[in-house]
Amino acid sequence: MKKTVLDFVPPHIRTLAGYVAGKALRQAQRESGVTMVKMASNENPYGPSPLAIEAIRQAAPLVNLYPDNDATELRQELATRHQIAPEQIFLADGSLGLLDIMSRTLLGPGLNCVTSERSFISYPIVTRAAGAELVTAPMRNDAYDLDAVYAAINENTRIVILANPNNPTGTMFDADATEAFIARVPEHILVVLDEAYYDFATYFAAQRGVTYTRAMDYVRGKRANVIVLRTFSKAHGLAGLRLGYGCGDPELFNYFGKVRNAFSVSVVSEAAGLAAIRDEAHVRKTVENNAAGAAWLMPYFAELGLRAVPTNANFIYFEIDEDANAFAKRMQLEGVIVRSLVPWGIRNGIRVTVGTPDQNEMFVRALKKVVRQAVAK
Numbered sequence: 001m002k003k004t005v006l007d008f009v010p011p012h013i014r015t016l017a018g019y020v021a022g023k024a025l026r027q028a029q030r031e032s033g034v035t036m037v038k039m040a041s042n043e044n045p046y047g048p049s050p051l052a053i054e055a056i057r058q059a060a061p062l063v064n065l066y067p068d069n070d071a072t073e074l075r076q077e078l079a080t081r082h083q084i085a086p087e088q089i090f091l092a093d094g095s096l097g098l099l100d101i102m103s104r105t106l107l108g109p110g111l112n113c114v115t116s117e118r119s120f121i122s123y124p125i126v127t128r129a130a131g132a133e134l135v136t137a138p139m140r141n142d143a144y145d146l147d148a149v150y151a152a153i154n155e156n157t158r159i160v161i162l163a164n165p166n167n168p169t170g171t172m173f174d175a176d177a178t179e180a181f182i183a184r185v186p187e188h189i190l191v192v193l194d195e196a197y198y199d200f201a202t203y204f205a206a207q208r209g210v211t212y213t214r215a216m217d218y219v220r221g222k223r224a225n226v227i228v229l230r231t232f233s234k235a236h237g238l239a240g241l242r243l244g245y246g247c248g249d250p251e252l253f254n255y256f257g258k259v260r261n262a263f264s265v266s267v268v269s270e271a272a273g274l275a276a277i278r279d280e281a282h283v284r285k286t287v288e289n290n291a292a293g294a295a296w297l298m299p300y301f302a303e304l305g306l307r308a309v310p311t312n313a314n315f316i317y318f319e320i321d322e323d324a325n326a327f328a329k330r331m332q333l334e335g336v337i338v339r340s341l342v343p344w345g346i347r348n349g350i351r352v353t354v355g356t357p358d359q360n361e362m363f364v365r366a367l368k369k370v371v372r373q374a375v376a377k
């Protein structure tokens with residue numbers, strides 16, 4: 001039999017479980033024939049900053065030109081804000097873009113990346129696509145168990161990724177726990193502090209009187225094996241533009257620069273990012289409403305007898321008494337898209353993004369109906 005190209009797709013790509021995205025709003029509306037609200041992908045329910053929209057408009061006539069490959073202006077602005085050098089910042093098309101570059105730079109067959117079970121779904125993908133293995137440590141109380149993560153490290157480990165707060169459980173560990181962990185990890189292993197939900201977590205931590213993170217101190221102190229990941233996709237409302245960055249060691253970033261696709265941060269993304277970080281009022285409104293929304297939602301889970309985990313981010317993890325895919329489908333029929341956690345291997349787990357007050361009410365209405373339907377069956 002004649003072989004085809006497909007016969008030569010290597011085994012580690014053949015067996016890759018690709019990313020299963022949250023359902024796109026328009027697709028869900030077409031399927032259900034009703035107007036829907038999407039609370040599935042931890043996006044900003046208040047939209048992008050109006051300043052970012054204006055910046056996008058102004059950048060539009062320039063998109064015939066390739067972007068500034070170094071995103072100089074945005075890098076400079078971020079460097080000033082974080083009190084680090086521009087060379088300590090690496091911008092990419094989302095923090096996902098950076099995770100991919102990182103894996104392709106440091107991983108390969110025979111090597112591994114360590115993280116926790118029930119963490120961000122893209123970690124296994126970027127690791128395995130690089131031909132390496134993902135080692136997951138068990139959780140404790142729905143949270144990262146940093147002792148277990150440490151214990152999972154072996155001589156083939158090159159990267160450890162810590163999602164803080166964790167997606168999908170919304171739990172966090174504090175700055176002292178991070179410090180104790182980093183102090184033990186050998187310096188040839190890259191520790192990635194994924195702080196995608198930084199703004200939300202900072203707000204919750206202040207409410208609770210705890211210190212969420214001192215991650216940027218490692219960058220300022222030139223701790224070469226620590227990278228801090230931040231994104232514009234969450235509190236800044238630019239998920240659709242794909243913009244994220246890492247803060248870390250300039251020498252390592254030189255290697256990342258060789259691996260990355262040129263021009264991966266578009267003209268429009270850089271302009272919108274600059275405007276979005278300057279619109280502090282929009283971020284404040286987003287995090288304040290998020291905390292109020294989470295506090296408003298939590299009692300309803302208890303009322304319905306559902307276990308929900310208190311969040312440090314912009315989503316809530318909860319468990320139901322049935323298959324999560326079936327539950328999510330019935331929620332969709334009620335006009336609300338939530339995330340089934342079956343792709344994470346959690347058969348009865350759901351993640352819902354905190355919405356605007358109207359969206360939260362719609363969610364609770366649908367939740368009550370769907371849970372009661374399940375009980376009545």
Ligand SMILES: Cc1ncc(COP(=O)(O)O)c(C=O)c1O
Pocket residue numbers: 041042093094095096097120163164165166167194196230231232233239242243244
């Ligand atoms: C923990 C975590 N890291 C990274 C990302 C990806 O963010 P980005 O849109 O910047 O690629 C997400 C998105 O959901 C996330 O939850």
